[in-house]
Amino acid sequence: MKIPEKKFSITTPIYYVNDVPHIGHAYTTIAADVIARYKRLSGYKVFFLTGTDEHGQKVLQAARDLGIEPQEHVDQLHNRFKELWTRLNISNDDFIRTTEKRHQTLVSDILQQLYDRKEIYKDSYEGWYCTPDERFWTEKDLVNGNCPECKRKVEKIQEHNYFFKMGQYQDWLKKHIKSNDKFIQPTSRRNEVLGFLEKPLGDLCISRPKERLPWGIPLPFDEGYVTYVWFDALINYISAHGPLEKIGSTGFWPVNHHLLGKDILTTHAVYWSTMLKAIGFDPALNLFAHGWWTINGHKMSKSVGNTVEPNLLVDQFGVDAIRYFLLREVPFGLDGDFSHKALIGRINSDLANNLGNLLNRTMSMIKRYHDQMIPEPKSLDEDTDLKNEFQMGIEAVEKLYDELAYSKILERIWLLVDATNKYIDTNSPWNLMKSESGKQRLATVMYNTAECIRSISILIYPFMPKSAETIMEQLGIENSIEEQGLESLKTWGGIKSGGEIQPGLQLFPRIADEDAEKILNSIESPNDKDQKPSSHTEIEGICDQVLIDDFMKIDLRTGKIIEAEKIKKSKKLLKLKVDIGAEVRQVVAGIAECYEPDQLINRTIILVSNLKPVKLMGIESQGMLLAANNNGQVVLAGFDPKPSQGIRVR
Numbered sequence: 001m002k003i004p005e006k007k008f009s010i011t012t013p014i015y016y017v018n019d020v021p022h023i024g025h026a027y028t029t030i031a032a033d034v035i036a037r038y039k040r041l042s043g044y045k046v047f048f049l050t051g052t053d054e055h056g057q058k059v060l061q062a063a064r065d066l067g068i069e070p071q072e073h074v075d076q077l078h079n080r081f082k083e084l085w086t087r088l089n090i091s092n093d094d095f096i097r098t099t100e101k102r103h104q105t106l107v108s109d110i111l112q113q114l115y116d117r118k119e120i121y122k123d124s125y126e127g128w129y130c131t132p133d134e135r136f137w138t139e140k141d142l143v144n145g146n147c148p149e150c151k152r153k154v155e156k157i158q159e160h161n162y163f164f165k166m167g168q169y170q171d172w173l174k175k176h177i178k179s180n181d182k183f184i185q186p187t188s189r190r191n192e193v194l195g196f197l198e199k200p201l202g203d204l205c206i207s208r209p210k211e212r213l214p215w216g217i218p219l220p221f222d223e224g225y226v227t228y229v230w231f232d233a234l235i236n237y238i239s240a241h242g243p244l245e246k247i248g249s250t251g252f253w254p255v256n257h258h259l260l261g262k263d264i265l266t267t268h269a270v271y272w273s274t275m276l277k278a279i280g281f282d283p284a285l286n287l288f289a290h291g292w293w294t295i296n297g298h299k300m301s302k303s304v305g306n307t308v309e310p311n312l313l314v315d316q317f318g319v320d321a322i323r324y325f326l327l328r329e330v331p332f333g334l335d336g337d338f339s340h341k342a343l344i345g346r347i348n349s350d351l352a353n354n355l356g357n358l359l360n361r362t363m364s365m366i367k368r369y370h371d372q373m374i375p376e377p378k379s380l381d382e383d384t385d386l387k388n389e390f391q392m393g394i395e396a397v398e399k400l401y402d403e404l405a406y407s408k409i410l411e412r413i414w415l416l417v418d419a420t421n422k423y424i425d426t427n428s429p430w431n432l433m434k435s436e437s438g439k440q441r442l443a444t445v446m447y448n449t450a451e452c453i454r455s456i457s458i459l460i461y462p463f464m465p466k467s468a469e470t471i472m473e474q475l476g477i478e479n480s481i482e483e484q485g486l487e488s489l490k491t492w493g494g495i496k497s498g499g500e501i502q503p504g505l506q507l508f509p510r511i512a513d514e515d516a517e518k519i520l521n522s523i524e525s526p527n528d529k530d531q532k533p534s535s536h537t538e539i540e541g542i543c544d545q546v547l548i549d550d551f552m553k554i555d556l557r558t559g560k561i562i563e564a565e566k567i568k569k570s571k572k573l574l575k576l577k578v579d580i581g582a583e584v585r586q587v588v589a590g591i592a593e594c595y596e597p598d599q600l601i602n603r604t605i606i607l608v609s610n611l612k613p614v615k616l617m618g619i620e621s622q623g624m625l626l627a628a629n630n631n632g633q634v635v636l637a638g639f640d641p642k643p644s645q646g647i648r649v650r
C-alpha cells in the first residue's frame, strides 16, 4: 500500500514594495524558513510561500515619489526581496506577486462569485480614512481623533463603495477561536482578537474608487473601482495554488502556519478567516503573531533613518550568525530591541566559544590521535548517560517546534553542545592517550563525540543550514543533511567508523575586542555604545555622526551638464549627460519641476559618482546630483568660481 505523503504548508506575509526590505521583514521570513526546513527534515513535503504586496496607496505613492510608473517600480523593488531571500538562504517553494496574472485572475474570480452570491453589495459610506494604513475607521474607533493603529491623521470621506458581508460571520468566528486553542497564538494575542470581537463587527469595505486610487485589481462587476489592497493581498495565500477548484486537492490547505507580525493580526484573524468562510474554505490552522524589532526602543522607519539593513549585517557577520541571533535573542511573540553589541556577544559566546570550539577541538584530536579517521568504538553500549541526554534533548526540541518556541529550541540544543564539551573534559582524551587501556576507551570517546556533533549539526540545520552542512563536510559525511533526516537521530551510531574527517577553517571566528569596538563605533545606535543618546539625535532631521572613513566611501565629483532633456510621461524627471572628466555619465534627476533643460547646459554640479546604477522610467541613471530641497523648490549644489570637471569634492 502506498503511504500517503505527509504535507505541510507555511507562509509569511507578502511584503509591501514601497521600500527596500529591512531586518523586520527578514525576521518573519527566516522564522518561516526554519520551520519549513525542520518539516522537510521530518519527512514532510513542504509548501513554503512568501511574496510581495504590490498594489495600494503606499506603493503608488512610492512610485510617484520616484516619478516612475507603479508597474516599473514594483518590477524593480520586488527583486530586492528576492535577492535578500537568496542571500539569507531562504528555501521558499514559491514567490507570489500580487501583480501576477495567476493572482489577479483568482481575486477577480472570487469577487465575482461573492458578488453573484450577494456576499458583496454596494452602499454609500461615510467614514474616517487613514491613508497610510489604507483603512476606514468609525468615529468611535478613533483615538484623540487619530487613527487607532498608527496614530496619524485621518480624513473624513464620503463615497459609494462595495462591501463584503463580514459582520454576519462574527458569531461563527468567535466560536471558532474559542474552540481552537491553537488557532491564534500567542494566547495574549488571541485574547486581544476576542476582545476586538466583543464589539459589533461591521461589513468590510472592499473597493476604492479608481479616481482616488487607480493602482489595483479592477472589480470585475464595476470598472469604476479597484479592489481594496488587503482583500487583494490576503488572497495570495491561495492564489499561489492555482484556480479555486484545484486548491482543495493540493493537500496544502488549510495552511499549517501563517506567520505574521502583531501589527497585522486583525486583518488575518478577522478579514481573512471570514473571507475564507465565505469562499467555502477552512481557516488556516494557526496564525502566529510575533513581536516587533525596535531600534533603541523606536519603531524602525525609513524617514527616521534607523532601519537595520540585513545585507550589511550579512556582509559583516555572515548569514548564519544573523539567522541564529534573530531567533535566539528574543522569544518569538515578544518585542525585542536590536543591538549590535548583543549580536557580537552571541557570536563570541554561543557560536565561537561553545559550538565552534567543540568542533575545532574534536577535529584536532581525531587528527592527532586517530590519523584523521573516525575511530571504531570499543562498544556502542557505553556512555548511556550521554546518549540518554541526547534522546531527551531531541524529543524536547521536537515538542518545542509545535509551539514555535525558537529561542527555547536553540537553548535546548546548546545544552547538548555543553553536554558534549563536558563529556570531552570529563573523559580527558589527552590523558587516555597515555596508556594502552586508555587508548581503547579513547576510540569510544572520540567516536561518541563525533556522533554528538553529527546530531547537533542536524539539529541546528533549520537555523543555520550553511554551517550545519560545513560541519558535516568536516566530519567527512557525504550524505546531505536532508538525506539523513531527523529519523537518523533516533538511533545512536549514524556516523561511520573509518571515514576521513576534513578539518577546515574555524566555523565561527571570534570577533576580537578591538574589532568589536570598531564595529560598534561605526554604527549609529546609541544602544550599542553604552552611552546615553547623544543630543543631536533629538534634533529632528540631523542624522547621527559617521566616521570620516564612512564619508570617504562616497565619491563626490565635479561635473558639467552637457545635455539635458525631458522624459516623456514624467513630470519630475530629466535625462542629463554629465561630463566628469574621465567619462560622460547619464543621470536621471528629479528636478524637472524646478529647472528647464536649457537652463542646465554648462552648469557645474556635484555628482555622487559611485552609486550603484538604477533604472528610472526604464532609463539607467549612473549617479545622483546633490541638491537642497527648499520646501519643494529643488536647488542644485554648485560652485563659484567653477572648478574643472572630475575633481573630487570633500
Ligand code: MSP
Residues within 6 Å of the ligand: 012, 013, 014, 015, 016, 023, 024, 025, 027, 028, 053, 233, 234, 235, 236, 259, 260, 261, 262, 263, 264, 291, 292, 293, 294, 300
Ligand atoms: N503587505 C502587508 C501584509 C499583507 S499579508 C497578506 C504588510 N506588509 S509590510 O511590508 O508592511 O510588513 C509585513 C510584515 O513584516 C509584518 O507583519 C512583520 O511580519 C514584518 N515586519 C515589518 N517590520 C517589522 C519589525 N520592525 N519587526 C518585526 N517584524 C516586522 O503589512
